[in-house]
Every structure is written in structure tokens, then in C-alpha cells.
Amino acid sequence: MDNIAGTKSSLTWAVNIAVGLLVLLWVVPTFGLLISSFRDRDAITTSGWWTALSASEQNIVARASAPDTARQVDGVWVIEGNVFEDEGGAGTVSDFGISIREPAAFKAGEVAQDDGHTLSVAENGDYVFTYAEQPSGKRGERVFTTVKTPPSFTTANYTRVLFSEGIGRSFVNTFTVTIPATIIPILVAAFCAYALAWMDFPGRAILIALIVGLLVVPLQMSLIPLLRLHNSIGLGKGYLGIWLAHTGFGLPLAVYLLRNYIAGLPKEIIESAKVDGATDFEIFRRIVLPLSFPALASFAIFQFLWVWNDLLVATVFLGNTESQLVMTGRLRELLGSRGGDWDILAASAFVSIAVPLVVFFAMQKFLVRGLLAGSVKGG
CATH class of the missing domain: 1.10.3720.10 (MetI-like)
Structure with a gap:
């Protein structure tokens, strides 16, 4: 006998599976939309909602302070700053570079050698340029960094909408x-x-x-x-x-x-x-x-x-x-x-x-x- 008391037919299982898939197709995007409603615009545009609970990576190109801010320390010229000053954000620097071709050539804390100067970037974003001679020019050097940003949520979106x-x-x-x-x-x-x-x-x-x-x-x-x-x-x-x-x-x-x-x-x-x-x-x-x-x-x-x-x-x-x-x-x-x-x-x-x-x-x-x-x- 195909249908025995206490057992479910294959059609019943098929209907249950179909209903479950339909519910899943509706719930997952809705849940994603709910999570996205508590994320800021930059986070939404750079990563998917499924990464909201994990740290996200993004590349930041910062401009160091102008050469005229250099100060002499122990016989060398030093320019210091933080890559997050212009971004207004925070995070952890994992890699950095001195060239756009290799933006992650060095790990945070290492010292990168370039023509006439060195660069070191700490995990908190602090950078140090050292020059053997006083630097010249109007614009500072570019610093390429890979930053890991911790998950963050905000209610500013709802505040803007509701008010x-x-x-x-x-x-x-x-x-x-x-x-x-x-x-x-x-x-x-x-x-x-x-x-x-x-x-x-x-x-x-x-x-x-x-x-x-x-x-x-x-x-x-x-x-x-x-x-x-x-x-x-x-x-x-x-x-x-x-x-x-x-x-x-x-x-x-x-x-x-x-x-x-x-x-x-x-x-x-x-x-x-x-x-x-x-x-x-x-x-x-x-x-x-x-x-x-x-x-x-x-x-x-x-x-x-x-x-x-x-x-x-x-x-x-x-x-x-x-x-x-x-x-x-x-x-x-x-x-x-x-x-x-x-x-x-x-x-x-x-x-x-x-x-x-x-x-x-x-x-x-x-x-x-x-x-x-x-x-x-x-x-």
C-alpha cells in the first residue's frame, strides 16, 4: 500500500518543502533589509548585510601632512600623523604600502624603505615618515592602507526618517x-x-x-x-x-x-x-x-x-x-x-x-x- 496510517505521502513532503522554501525566500531578504536599516551608508555600499557581524576590510588612501610640518629629531626629519584624521573614522590597520601598485606590501608595524625616506604605520593608524634631509614640496606623501573596521550599528537612519x-x-x-x-x-x-x-x-x-x-x-x-x-x-x-x-x-x-x-x-x-x-x-x-x-x-x-x-x-x-x-x-x-x-x-x-x-x-x-x-x- 502506498499510504499507510501514520506515514506521510511524498506529495505532503513536497508541499511542506515548497512552503518552507517560499518562507525562506521571503524571510531572508527581509532579515537582510532589517540589518541594513541599522548600518550606515558606507557600510552598506562596501559590504553585504551578511558581513555585518564580522569585521570588514576597506582600502584607505590617506595624505600625509605637508613637508613644512616636518620636525627634526635625532638628526632626521620626521612627519607624524594618523591615517584616520581625514576619514573621521576608526579601525585597525592590517597592511600598508607606499605605491598604488602594491597597497598592501607591508604589515602594520613594519618599516618600508623608499627613495630618501622610510614609512612605518601602526595598527591604530599612526604613521611616521623619516627623511635624511629636510623634505620639500607642497603636498604630503600618500599612504595606502588596508583597514579592518569592527561591526557597528546606528539608529541615525530611523531618526532621520521618523523626525x-x-x-x-x-x-x-x-x-x-x-x-x-x-x-x-x-x-x-x-x-x-x-x-x-x-x-x-x-x-x-x-x-x-x-x-x-x-x-x-x-x-x-x-x-x-x-x-x-x-x-x-x-x-x-x-x-x-x-x-x-x-x-x-x-x-x-x-x-x-x-x-x-x-x-x-x-x-x-x-x-x-x-x-x-x-x-x-x-x-x-x-x-x-x-x-x-x-x-x-x-x-x-x-x-x-x-x-x-x-x-x-x-x-x-x-x-x-x-x-x-x-x-x-x-x-x-x-x-x-x-x-x-x-x-x-x-x-x-x-x-x-x-x-x-x-x-x-x-x-x-x-x-x-x-x-x-x-x-x-x-x-
């Missing part, structure tokens, strides 16, 4: 957009889903097919026509327009999800209520809505996450003025047009997902129940 000008206003704007844009589609879709599931009227099958077809309509193709419609009827760019836009974009999925759930409710409960004289509205309000809470919560999670993280729809239907910018728009302005500040980008990512994560984990138990409900019916 940048206008971030509080943008946070309030995002809530102003997200909460109504989540509630309105649920209210409209719940009524529509009940009608499509339990009320008989001409064209019901066509409406269901139309709703399923709307699920595959690209959002980008409807932005400009919808904006022109808003302008023609006087809505323009404002909160009402973006609420209606998100409602329209979210309704097909909401109706499809809720209709499948409501259609799977026990038929006997609905028929008993009708026998007792309950109207459709009373059945919907007292029976269907309480029993449909898992499906309502699952769609609320999807819609909340979509609206909170949205930038495209907010840019088109709300505008980019200082009083209208949402969180994603504000973070885009903070990053600039080139988006080269990877440290700010990483911190901004976690600031923007903080609220959606709270919502998701608070309602996750309803998500699976709402998605799977109606997929299996009892006999």
Missing part, C-alpha cells in the same frame, strides 16, 4: 486615506455578495462572470480614464476621489471573496429565517454578517495592506502637495530622485510596514479561515 519634516502629517494623511478606503468596499461588497449568493434575479450569472473578469483588468489601464471622469464630474484630486478609486479597484476581489464565503453558509439557516418571516435585510444583518466575519476580516487585511503601501494611486488621485503627501510619497521625497540612499531606503521600508504588520498579526487567524471558507462543502 524628518512633514512625516507626521503624511502619517495622518495615510490613515485618512486607508481607513475609509478599507471600510467602504467592505460595506458595498457585503451587500452585493449576499445578493449574488442568495437572491434570485435576472442576470445574476452574468454579473458573477463580469466580476470575475474584472479581477484581471490591469490597474494601470484604468487610472487615466478614471481620473478624467473625476475631473469631468467635479471631483478633481482629493480624499473623496481617492476613496472612490480604491473602492472601485478593490470591489471585484471583495465581492468574489465574500460571495464564495456567503454561498457556503448552511442553507438551512437562511431558509429557516425566511420561514419565520425575516426579510433579506434582516437575514443579512442578523445572520450573514456575524457568520461572515472571517471573510470580512481577510479582505480587510488585503485592502488595508494594498492602500497603505500604495504610491501610484495616491500620486494620481491625491496629488503631491505638502498637505496631501502620504507616507510612501513622503519617503520617496526623502530618498530623492535617484534613490541612492540605501540606508534611508532600508529604514523607510520598516517604518512604512510597521502598521501593516500590526494589522496582519492581529487578524491573521481570520485570514486563512476567510480564504479557505467555501472551498469545501459538506454533503
Whole structure:
């Protein structure tokens, strides 16, 4: 026998492995982004996040003090300094060199001989040039060093993001957009889903097919026509327009999800209520809505996450003025047009997902129940 009680089939193992790989593919980059959000810009650009807990190596080219700073000691001329003076950093020098062709020719503490002078660099970065004759020239010699920098973390990225000008206003704007844009589609879709599931009227099958077809309509193709419609009827760019836009974009999925759930409710409960004289509205309000809470919560999670993280729809239907910018728009302005500040980008990512994560984990138990409900019916 292929399947013996107490053993798992090969298909079950394959599903478990696939799910584990998907979770790993999501968790590893997210963990890397979290670590990067606490690193400074130089560390991010010179090494990967997986090296954050180990010392990193980088090459530093320092310019020694000018020859006119040389002082005579025991019959020789000496120029002293530290390779970290101009860099403003710290670390441990492991190797150094006097030529760009061999930047790591000598170990820290050794003495390098060159034409007319010697160079020694200590591990703490202190260097000593010695000359048999007084040096001349306007610029000091170059010192090539290989520096090991200990791991370091900072909260400056989050400080810059959280306390940048206008971030509080943008946070309030995002809530102003997200909460109504989540509630309105649920209210409209719940009524529509009940009608499509339990009320008989001409064209019901066509409406269901139309709703399923709307699920595959690209959002980008409807932005400009919808904006022109808003302008023609006087809505323009404002909160009402973006609420209606998100409602329209979210309704097909909401109706499809809720209709499948409501259609799977026990038929006997609905028929008993009708026998007792309950109207459709009373059945919907007292029976269907309480029993449909898992499906309502699952769609609320999807819609909340979509609206909170949205930038495209907010840019088109709300505008980019200082009083209208949402969180994603504000973070885009903070990053600039080139988006080269990877440290700010990483911190901004976690600031923007903080609220959606709270919502998701608070309602996750309803998500699976709402998605799977109606997929299996009892006999």
C-alpha cells in the first residue's frame, strides 16, 4: 500500500518543502533589509548585510601632512600623523604600502624603505615618515592602507526618517486615506455578495462572470480614464476621489471573496429565517454578517495592506502637495530622485510596514479561515 496510517505521502513532503522554501525566500531578504536599516551608508555600499557581524576590510588612501610640518629629531626629519584624521573614522590597520601598485606590501608595524625616506604605520593608524634631509614640496606623501573596521550599528537612519519634516502629517494623511478606503468596499461588497449568493434575479450569472473578469483588468489601464471622469464630474484630486478609486479597484476581489464565503453558509439557516418571516435585510444583518466575519476580516487585511503601501494611486488621485503627501510619497521625497540612499531606503521600508504588520498579526487567524471558507462543502 502506498499510504499507510501514520506515514506521510511524498506529495505532503513536497508541499511542506515548497512552503518552507517560499518562507525562506521571503524571510531572508527581509532579515537582510532589517540589518541594513541599522548600518550606515558606507557600510552598506562596501559590504553585504551578511558581513555585518564580522569585521570588514576597506582600502584607505590617506595624505600625509605637508613637508613644512616636518620636525627634526635625532638628526632626521620626521612627519607624524594618523591615517584616520581625514576619514573621521576608526579601525585597525592590517597592511600598508607606499605605491598604488602594491597597497598592501607591508604589515602594520613594519618599516618600508623608499627613495630618501622610510614609512612605518601602526595598527591604530599612526604613521611616521623619516627623511635624511629636510623634505620639500607642497603636498604630503600618500599612504595606502588596508583597514579592518569592527561591526557597528546606528539608529541615525530611523531618526532621520521618523523626525524628518512633514512625516507626521503624511502619517495622518495615510490613515485618512486607508481607513475609509478599507471600510467602504467592505460595506458595498457585503451587500452585493449576499445578493449574488442568495437572491434570485435576472442576470445574476452574468454579473458573477463580469466580476470575475474584472479581477484581471490591469490597474494601470484604468487610472487615466478614471481620473478624467473625476475631473469631468467635479471631483478633481482629493480624499473623496481617492476613496472612490480604491473602492472601485478593490470591489471585484471583495465581492468574489465574500460571495464564495456567503454561498457556503448552511442553507438551512437562511431558509429557516425566511420561514419565520425575516426579510433579506434582516437575514443579512442578523445572520450573514456575524457568520461572515472571517471573510470580512481577510479582505480587510488585503485592502488595508494594498492602500497603505500604495504610491501610484495616491500620486494620481491625491496629488503631491505638502498637505496631501502620504507616507510612501513622503519617503520617496526623502530618498530623492535617484534613490541612492540605501540606508534611508532600508529604514523607510520598516517604518512604512510597521502598521501593516500590526494589522496582519492581529487578524491573521481570520485570514486563512476567510480564504479557505467555501472551498469545501459538506454533503
